[in-house]
Amino acid sequence: MHLYIGIMSGTSLDGLDICLVSISSHIRLLGSRFLEFPPALRQELLSLCSPADNELARLSTAEQHWARLAATGVVELLKQQQLQPSAIRAIGSHGQTIRHHPELGFSVQIGAPALLAELTGIDVISQFRQRDLAAGGQGAPLVPAFHHWLFAGDGLASAILNIGGFSNVSFLLPQQPVYGFDCGPGNVLLDAWAGRHLGVPYDDAGNWGRSGQINAPLLEQLLQQPYFSQTGPKSTGRELFNLKWLDQQLASHAAITAADVQATLSELTAISISQSILRENVLLDRLAVCGGGAHNLYLLERLAALLPAMQVTTTDQLGVPADWMEAMAFAWLAHCFVEKIAANRPEVTGARGLRVLGALYPA
Ligand SMILES: Nc1ncnc2c1ncn2[C@@H]1O[C@H](COP(=O)(O)OP(=O)(O)O)[C@@H](O)[C@H]1O
Numbered sequence: 001m002h003l004y005i006g007i008m009s010g011t012s013l014d015g016l017d018i019c020l021v022s023i024s025s026h027i028r029l030l031g032s033r034f035l036e037f038p039p040a041l042r043q044e045l046l047s048l049c050s051p052a053d054n055e056l057a058r059l060s061t062a063e064q065h066w067a068r069l070a071a072t073g074v075v076e077l078l079k080q081q082q083l084q085p086s087a088i089r090a091i092g093s094h095g096q097t098i099r100h101h102p103e104l105g106f107s108v109q110i111g112a113p114a115l116l117a118e119l120t121g122i123d124v125i126s127q128f129r130q131r132d133l134a135a136g137g138q139g140a141p142l143v144p145a146f147h148h149w150l151f152a153g154d155g156l157a158s159a160i161l162n163i164g165g166f167s168n169v170s171f172l173l174p175q176q177p178v179y180g181f182d183c184g185p186g187n188v189l190l191d192a193w194a195g196r197h198l199g200v201p202y203d204d205a206g207n208w209g210r211s212g213q214i215n216a217p218l219l220e221q222l223l224q225q226p227y228f229s230q231t232g233p234k235s236t237g238r239e240l241f242n243l244k245w246l247d248q249q250l251a252s253h254a255a256i257t258a259a260d261v262q263a264t265l266s267e268l269t270a271i272s273i274s275q276s277i278l279r280e281n282v283l284l285d286r287l288a289v290c291g292g293g294a295h296n297l298y299l300l301e302r303l304a305a306l307l308p309a310m311q312v313t314t315t316d317q318l319g320v321p322a323d324w325m326e327a328m329a330f331a332w333l334a335h336c337f338v339e340k341i342a343a344n345r346p347e348v349t350g351a352r353g354l355r356v357l358g359a360l361y362p363a
């Protein structure tokens with residue numbers, strides 16, 4: 001049994017999920033911390049997601065802020081658990097994605113892992129996507145192998161759906177390799193629209209979306225985006241789905257109220273997910289949701305309505321807290337690196353083969 005720390009900093013840019021786990025033949029969540037990004041850091045990370053001036057100096061500065069915040073969280077977590085840094089075998093740090101272009105062979109996650117190792121005194125494993133990209137893969141999603149490791153033994157046909165800024169699904173079918181892909185936007189457009197019109201970071205429980213009417217012509221137009229009809233391997237990010245894209249789509253729909261747009265965006269997330277699942281034509285017993293989107297009750301209701309043949313739950317019901325799944329996955333990916341276990345899945349990313357993922361920044 002070894003202790004690991006996982007740090008996840010997703011595309012929602014809500015903040016850092018930091019967890020402490022023990023890993024042996026199974027994983028146990030021992031502690032966790034969520035650190036919200038200070039508004040200035042969030043704004044800078046968001047701005048680094050699109051082309052601008054002086055990116056190299058700006059990203060190098062932003063990632064030091066990111067690492068200092070992450071180190072604060074790690075130190076707090078260790079204190080809370082009364083542990084010394086030497087008790088932790090490694091930190092698995094996803095880093096903050098600021099550009100994702102697998103079609104050009106690159107994906108950029110920043111997070112100054114050397115500084116994080118310096119500040120915490122713990123080995124840091126980071127840059128998990130790079131080796132899969134080098135092997136011709138998308139570099140994403142990387143969580144399906146973890147979902148498979150967690151749940152494949154129970155004999156049920158399941159899909160595990162992570163709804164973060166973007167949504168990704170893993171299919172766990174008995175006696176088959178895991179596969180999966182990014183379905184499309186998860187919370188990213190919902191958050192951006194709620195931010196613009198209500199001045200809040202997210203649409204709490206999906207209540208604002210629920211209050212509006214789904215606009216069928218707008219929904220149909222949004223679903224025309226070719227990403228939705230592509231089959232996997234595929235992965236996406238803010239490059240494709242962002243407020244600018246939404247504004248372009250809305251230009252020909254002037255009369256829609258803001259609440260109706262939110263209802264339509266909620267339906268876009270739900271339909272893009274349900275269509276991705278139905279298109280695979282596999283019989284599933286259940287769909288288990290994780291990520292912050294599991295708190296959007298309206299979204300979960302719409303998913304259940306669109307997927308009547310399967311039971312829709314959250315991963316909490318399967319014993320893994322929906323809020324900590326991704327951070328736990330990166331702790332597990334660090335464990336895979338240390339143990340030299342290949343953790344990409346060619347069926348998922350399209351890579352030429354299995355590869356050990358990550359790079360070590362020693363304490
Ligand atoms: N109470 C809630 N109601 C609706 N949505 C929520 C709630 N809490 C969190 N979320 C959503 O979850 C997102 C964060 O999810 P997370 O899994 O951390 O995504 P990421 O991995 O992209 O950072 C928030 O931006 C928000 O959209």
Ligand SMILES: [Mg+2]
Nearest residue numbers: 010012014015
């Ligand atoms: Mg997050």
